[in-house]
Amino acid sequence: xxxxxxxxxxxxxxxxxxxxxxxxxxxxxxxxxxxxxxxxxxxxxxxxxxxxxxxxxxxxxxxxxxxxxxxxxxxxxxxxxxxxxxxxxxxxxxxxxxxxxxxxxxxxxxxxxxxxxxxxxxxxxxxxxxxxxxxxxxxxxxxxxxxxxxxxxxxxxxxxxxxxxxxxxxxxxxxxxxxxxxxxxxxxxxxxxxxxxxxxxxxxxxxxxxxxxxxxxxxxxxxxxxxxxxxxxxxxxxxxxxxxxxxxxxxxxxxxxxxxxxxxxxxxxxxxxxxxxxxxxxxxxxxxxxxxxxxxxxxxxxxxxxxx
Numbered sequence: 001x002x003x004x005x006x007x008x009x010x011x012x013x014x015x016x017x018x019x020x021x022x023x024x025x026x027x028x029x030x031x032x033x034x035x036x037x038x039x040x041x042x043x044x045x046x047x048x049x050x051x052x053x054x055x056x057x058x059x060x061x062x063x064x065x066x067x068x069x070x071x072x073x074x075x076x077x078x079x080x081x082x083x084x085x086x087x088x089x090x091x092x093x094x095x096x097x098x099x100x101x102x103x104x105x106x107x108x109x110x111x112x113x114x115x116x117x118x119x120x121x122x123x124x125x126x127x128x129x130x131x132x133x134x135x136x137x138x139x140x141x142x143x144x145x146x147x148x149x150x151x152x153x154x155x156x157x158x159x160x161x162x163x164x165x166x167x168x169x170x171x172x173x174x175x176x177x178x179x180x181x182x183x184x185x186x187x188x189x190x191x192x193x194x195x196x197x198x199x200x201x202x203x204x205x206x207x208x209x210x211x212x213x214x215x216x217x218x219x220x221x222x223x224x225x226x227x228x229x230x231x232x233x234x235x236x237x238x239x240x241x242x243x244x245x246x247x248x249x250x251x252x253x254x255x256x257x258x259x260x261x262x263x264x265x266x267x268x269x270x271x272x273x274x275x276x277x278x279x280x281x282x283x284x285x286x287x288x289x290x291x292x293x294x295x296x297x298x299x300x301x302x303x304x305x306x307x308x
Contacts, residue, residue: 001080001180004099006030007048011165012085014173015106016048019083022177026057028077032088033061065089074098081183083176084138096138101183103138105145106172108165110134110152112193114200115143120168121161122200124225127217130154131164133172135179137190142199146190148182149175160227160249203230210234212261212307216252216275223250223277231283234261235308236301242308243299248289249281263305268292270307 002025005016019026029052034043045053045061052059062070071094079099084091085106096103109119110132116122123131132152136145151171155164182188208230210219226232231246256276258264264271268279283289284299 001025001101001184002027002078003180004028004030004074004077004079004082005048005052005085006082006087007085008032008046008088009086010047011108011169012048012087012106013051014169015083015085015176016051018173018176020055020057024180027079029057029059030065030074030087031059031061033063065095066092071095071098081180083180085172090142091138091140093140096140104148104179104183105136105138105143106175107134107136107143108168108172109200110150111136111143111147112195112197114198116200117202119200120165121203121225122198124155124159124161124164125221127221128155131168133168133175135172135175144193146192148188148190149179151175158224158249158251160224162228205230208232210247212270213273216254216256216272216277219272219277220250220252223247223279227281228289236299237305237308238299244285246283246289247279247281248283249279251278251280252276253278259306261307263301263303263307265303266296268295 003019005019005026007016008031029048031046031049034045036042037044049059049061064070074095075098081099081101082103084103091103109123111134114122130152132150134150135148137148139145153167153171208226210232223232227248231248233244233246235242236245253269253276256264256269256271258271258276260271260273262271264276269276270279279292281289281291282295
């Protein structure tokens with residue numbers, strides 16, 4: 001099939017690789033414009049953009065797909081279909097209807113649960129036991145289209161947003177070949193979404209701050225759901241004032257007890273509103289991620305310290 005691929009983050013790269021490997025003709029790749037990164041603020045292409053260039057594919061990075069020029073360029077590609085994975089832009093009806101067979105999206109949840117920008121993080125943060133990847137026909141509504149294919153994945157007790165995202169990206173990529181074959185021969189069953197709708201709103205910096213008054217089980221989900229980015233964080237008292245620390249991995253400890261935010265032992269066991277949570281991986285500002293022993297060797301926290 002003659003395809004366009006639209007995606008931006010690492011999560012989308014396996015899907016593009018699978019489409020290329022399966023013999024489809026990817027005539028254009030769309031991605032978000034390069035962004036300044038690092039100390040020098042050098043413009044850096046997205047992971048999809050960089051991968052597409054290594055494969056010799058033409059890349060388009062319009063700031064908006066809503067402009068007449070962008071819509072006209074897309075329509076002129078004479079596509080059979082467009083495959084979309086975490087592109088990061090809303091597509092208008094003129095774009096969705098331009099390919100002969102339509103536009104299709106790989107989404108990282110079991111819709112209609114967790115429609116929106118952060119479905120993987122929200123599923124872990126909510127304590128969900130399972131999630132999935134689905135290919136749906138795109139509509140103008142936010143993740144409201146009919147479902148073509150689904151694959152359910154369990155969420156392990158030690159999953160972070162990073163580990164779960166990697167599994168979902170790999171599994172989701174394998175769905176494209178089956179979905180496109182069924183779409184082309186007209187043999188696909190499209191199932192309308194049913195059930196309670198929930199929204200995976202974008203993670204805000206303020207929301208990432210740890211509230212030690214919450215129960216340990218909830219905080220463990222909060223920490224793992226935000227790891228590694230943006231990272232759940234707290235403030236610890238340093239010699240020159242509060243120091244921000246990210247918690248990247250944790251485990252709830254039911255038998256722990258202490259005031260919320262109280263440092264309970266020499267291994268980063270912290271009291272919560274119900275039980276305690278042990279921090280297994282942390283990161284100070286400007287430092288590499290560390291385990292409890294290495295962290296405490298360079299940052300003294302007396303037992304009984306109350307964390308902000």
